[in-house]
Amino acid sequence: MVQLPAAYAERIRQQLGGEADAFLASYEKPRAYGLRLNPLKIEAEAPLFAAMRERFSLEPVPWCEHGYFYEEATRPGRHPWHAAGLYYIQEPSAMIAAELLDPRPGEIVLDLAAAPGGKTTQIAGRMAGRGLLVANEIHAGRAKILAENVERMGIPNAVVANAAPDELSARWPEAFDRIMLDAPCSGEGMFRKDPDAMGEWSPEAVETCAARQRSILPDAARMLKPGGRLVYSTCTFNREENEETIAWFLSRHPEYTLIREERMWPHRNEGEGHYAAVLEKSADASAVPAPASPPRGRSKSRDAGRPASPAVAAARLFREFAADALPGFELPAEGEPLLFGDALYWLPSPEGSPLSASSMKGLKLPRPGLHLGDVRKGRFEPGHALAMAAKASAAANACDYPADGPETAAYLRGESLPAREGSPKGWGLFTADGYPLGWFKTSDGQHKNRLPKGLRLFSDPSRA
Numbered sequence: 289m290v291q292l293p294a295a296y297a298e299r300i301r302q303q304l305g306g307e308a309d310a311f312l313a314s315y316e317k318p319r320a321y322g323l324r325l326n327p328l329k330i331e332a333e334a335p336l337f338a339a340m341r342e343r344f345s346l347e348p349v350p351w352c353e354h355g356y357f358y359e360e361a362t363r364p365g366r367h368p369w370h371a372a373g374l375y376y377i378q379e380p381s382a383m384i385a386a387e388l389l390d391p392r393p394g395e396i397v398l399d400l401a402a403a404p405g406g407k408t409t410q411i412a413g414r415m416a417g418r419g420l421l422v423a424n425e426i427h428a429g430r431a432k433i434l435a436e437n438v439e440r441m442g443i444p445n446a447v448v449a450n451a452a453p454d455e456l457s458a459r460w461p462e463a464f465d466r467i468m469l470d471a472p473c474s475g476e477g478m479f480r481k482d483p484d485a486m487g488e489w490s491p492e493a494v495e496t497c498a499a500r501q502r503s504i505l506p507d508a509a510r511m512l513k514p515g516g517r518l519v520y521s522t523c524t525f526n527r528e529e530n531e532e533t534i535a536w537f538l539s540r541h542p543e544y545t546l547i548r549e550e551r552m553w554p555h556r557n558e559g560e561g562h563y564a565a566v567l568e569k570s571a572d573a574s575a576v577p578a579p580a581s582p583p584r585g586r587s588k589s590r591d592a593g594r595p596a597s598p599a600v601a602a603a604r605l606f607r608e609f610a611a612d613a614l615p616g617f618e619l620p621a622e623g624e625p626l627l628f629g630d631a632l633y634w635l636p637s638p639e640g641s642p643l644s645a646s647s648m649k650g651l652k653l654p655r656p657g658l659h660l661g662d663v664r665k666g667r668f669e670p671g672h673a674l675a676m677a678a679k680a681s682a683a684a685n686a687c688d689y690p691a692d693g694p695e696t697a698a699y700l701r702g703e704s705l706p707a708r709e710g711s712p713k714g715w716g717l718f719t720a721d722g723y724p725l726g727w728f729k730t731s732d733g734q735h736k737n738r739l740p741k742g743l744r745l746f747s748d749p750s751r752a
Contacts, residue, residue: 340374447657
């Protein structure tokens with residue numbers, strides 16, 4: 289039997305009254321498991337989805353277009369389809385917040401506290417590769433995980449930042465059409481998923497979290513354009529961190545209006561629980577002048593990337609590579625090349641974007657756009673992110689294998705494979721069931737494995 293903190297159980301009884309017994313009994317029931325299809329790569333109409341639905345016993349999540357419940361024993365996170373970025377494992381209740389944000393293709397969107405990337409990748413799917421998505425995480429280790437998930441899901445129009453909210457709000461006032469703030473919280477909705485979270489809970493922790501949330505919200509508000517939408521969410525149940533924090537915010541920001549609140553309770557909905565508030569900023573709110581920025585691409589700061597000419601030269605090498613190995617791939621139409629050391633990125637720059645090579649001076653950027661590859665000694669070597677953002681049909685040479693086959697398992701372990709007869713020398717995409725997993729380079733009768741070492745597995749994922 290789950291032993292909840294006594295003070296927590298008493299708070300719930302006061303908050304829910306007659307529903308408290310049903311809520312507390314939910315802790316004795318099995319938890320729900322969810323995944324969300326990645327529409328940048330696959331839709332429910334795709335032929336492969338029928339096999340996926342059967343294998344994982346998928347059932348739709350009512351509040352999320354691409355969300356599905358799955359059976360725990362099927363373990364989709366261990367399947368090569370997961371490595372291919374076809375879906376993201378996400379707690380079902382948490383899917384509600386990005387749905388309420390309702391991002392649109394072409395918009396400029398910020399996910400302010402984004403790690404590990406569930407809401408970021410959900411937002412990206414709704415944006416369909418158009419516009420700009422900035423995903424920020426203040427903790428460096430978590431920002432790295434966030435960047436890896438952005439890469440795996442093949443998102444071409446995202447920048448991952450590692451900064452404090454006040455640093456971003458000083459740089460980019462009224463810069464974003466929509467902002468997601470999934471605020472750090474006391475995690476009461478994590479108790480069934482992570483029992484260790486119970487040991488960290490206390491009334492004092494709730495107060496600390498509410499104070500932290502009230503310090504972050506004004507920074508988020510400052511970065512939203514007049515007429516824009518801000519969604520504040522938590523995975524906790526108490527009113528202090530939810531309704532009371534929103535009431536506190538609204539009392540100090542009359543230019544904002546609360547248009548919807550949503551509570552996901554584990555005794556009412558299949559999931560661990562979530563809170564989301566949808567706020568809109570008046571279109572008549574007085575605009576804050578944006579800080580002046582130097583012309584794009586002219587910064588000589590080491591943090592902001594090299595001057596334009598080396599970046600342009602590197603981009604030329606990329607285009608020569610793509611013409612040969614990836615002729616069907618197209619970069620986001622609006623953007624500019626950036627060099628960070630040897631690494632070449634493509635920074636998406638839609639109309640109205642606050643980001644440019646110069647405007648990012650001094651920012652820590654684990655992923656300053658789509659990593660195209662590295663330039664070494666005048667040669668271009670493609671990056672893993674480029675493989676994940678491409679379709680198999682874009683490659684001049686793509687070798688496809690069954691996701692459940694031994695070749696795929698060997699590739700994910702980092703092993704090279706015998707080259708197929710007639711395979712040309714050079715770079716190619718390794719695909720599983722038609723979806724890229726990474727690069728190989730053919731020479732000496734072998735498809736030499738170019739999967740990054742940090743992504744290699746040491747067991748057969750299809751049999752886990």
